[in-house]
Amino acid sequence: MKMILFDEYKEHYENKSDETLSSYETSVKQYYDFMESKYDLHDEMEIVNKSTWNTVTMFRNSLTKKGLSPYSVNVRISGLRGFFKFLVLSHIINENPAEQVEQLSTNSVEQTKDFLTEDEYKLLIKTIKTPSGKKQDKFAFTSARDAFFVGLLIVGGFRISEALNMTVEQIDVKNKKVTVLGKGNKLRTVSLNDSVIKLMNDYLKEREQINTTCDNLFVNIKGGKMSRQGTNQNLTKYCERAGIDKNITNHSLRHSCITSMVSHGIPVAKVQVMVGHSDSAITSRYYRNHLDSEIEEDFLPEL
Numbered sequence: 274m275k276m277i278l279f280d281e282y283k284e285h286y287e288n289k290s291d292e293t294l295s296s297y298e299t300s301v302k303q304y305y306d307f308m309e310s311k312y313d314l315h316d317e318m319e320i321v322n323k324s325t326w327n328t329v330t331m332f333r334n335s336l337t338k339k340g341l342s343p344y345s346v347n348v349r350i351s352g353l354r355g356f357f358k359f360l361v362l363s364h365i366i367n368e369n370p371a372e373q374v375e376q377l378s379t380n381s382v383e384q385t386k387d388f389l390t391e392d393e394y395k396l397l398i399k400t401i402k403t404p405s406g407k408k409q410d411k412f413a414f415t416s417a418r419d420a421f422f423v424g425l426l427i428v429g430g431f432r433i434s435e436a437l438n439m440t441v442e443q444i445d446v447k448n449k450k451v452t453v454l455g456k457g458n459k460l461r462t463v464s465l466n467d468s469v470i471k472l473m474n475d476y477l478k479e480r481e482q483i484n485t486t487c488d489n490l491f492v493n494i495k496g497g498k499m500s501r502q503g504t505n506q507n508l509t510k511y512c513e514r515a516g517i518d519k520n521i522t523n524h525s526l527r528h529s530c531i532t533s534m535v536s537h538g539i540p541v542a543k544v545q546v547m548v549g550h551s552d553s554a555i556t557s558r559y560y561r562n563h564l565d566s567e568i569e570e571d572f573l574p575e576l
Contacts, residue, residue, distance in 0.1 A: 300352025343377035400515040426526035433523040
C-alpha cells in the first residue's frame with residue numbers, strides 16, 4: 274500500500290531525525306496493516322477516514338497481545354498521534370482519533386524488554402559465523418560484518434543510528450576506542466575489548482573485497498550503507514537459527530550491553546557516560562534487580 278500521506282508528513286517534518294521518522298513510519302505501516310487485516314481496507318484515505326478512537330485502541334491492544342513491551346506500544350501510539358495531528362492541521366481529517374487513546378503503564382518497562390544473556394549472545398555470534406548448509410553468496414563478507422555488528426553493539430552499547438552512521442576513521446584500533454556523535458550532537462568515547470577488535474579486523478579484511486565508495490563502516494554486498502530494516506531482518510534470521518526464542522531487535526543489543534554491565538555491578542555513572550544516557554534516572558532503572566552485584570569496574574562483555 275502506498276503511503277502518500279505519510280510521505281507528505283515526512284517532507285513537512287524533515288528536520289526530525291532519521292531514527293524518529295523511521296519509528297513513526299513503522300507505527301503508521303503497522304496500523305495500516307492492522308486496518309487492512311481487520312476491516313479489509315486497502316486504500317490509505319479510506320483507512321484514515323475510517324479511523325476512530327476505537328480502531329486505534331484495538332490496534333494498541335493487538336500490539337500488547339503480540340508481546341510488545343508497554344514502552345514499544347506507547348512509541349507506536351505516539352507515532353500515530355503525531356501523524357494524525359498533521360492530518361488535522363492539514364485539514365485532511367477533522368479530529369485526531371489517537372488523541373484520547375491512553376498510554377500503557379511503563380512502571381516495569383525495563384523488566385519487560387527482551388535482552389540476550391551472556392550465553393545467548395555468544396551463541397548468536399557463533400551462529401552468525403557458521404554456514405547454514407545452504408549456498409550463500411558472499412558468506413565470508415556477510416558473516417564477518419554481522420558478527421562484528423552484533424559484537425560492537427553488545428560491547429559498546431551503541432544506538433543503531435550511531436552504529437550505522439559510524440565510519441572506519443572513528444575507530445582507534447591502537448587504543449581500542451571508538452568516538453561517536455550521539456543524541457544532542459554530543460561526542461563520547463567508548464572502550465572496546467580484544468574480542469570485538471578481532472571481529473572488526475576480520476570484517477575489515479572482507480570489506481576490502483567489496484567495491485564501495487561508501488564512508489560508512491557497515492555496508493551491504495552492493496557497497497551501499499546498511500539500513501536499519503536490513504540489520505533487524507538479519508538479526509531475526511540469526512536468532513531463529515540459534516533457537517533464541519525472544520523478540521530481539523537492534524535496540525535489544527544495546528539493552529543487552531547495559532544489562533550485562535549492570536549485572537556485573539558497574540557503577541551507574543560509568544554506564545551512563547558509556548552509553549550516552551542524558552539522565553542518570555534512565556540508567557538507574559536497570560539496577561532494580563542487581564543491587565547486590567559485585568562491582569567489576571573494568572568489565573566489558575566478552576564475546
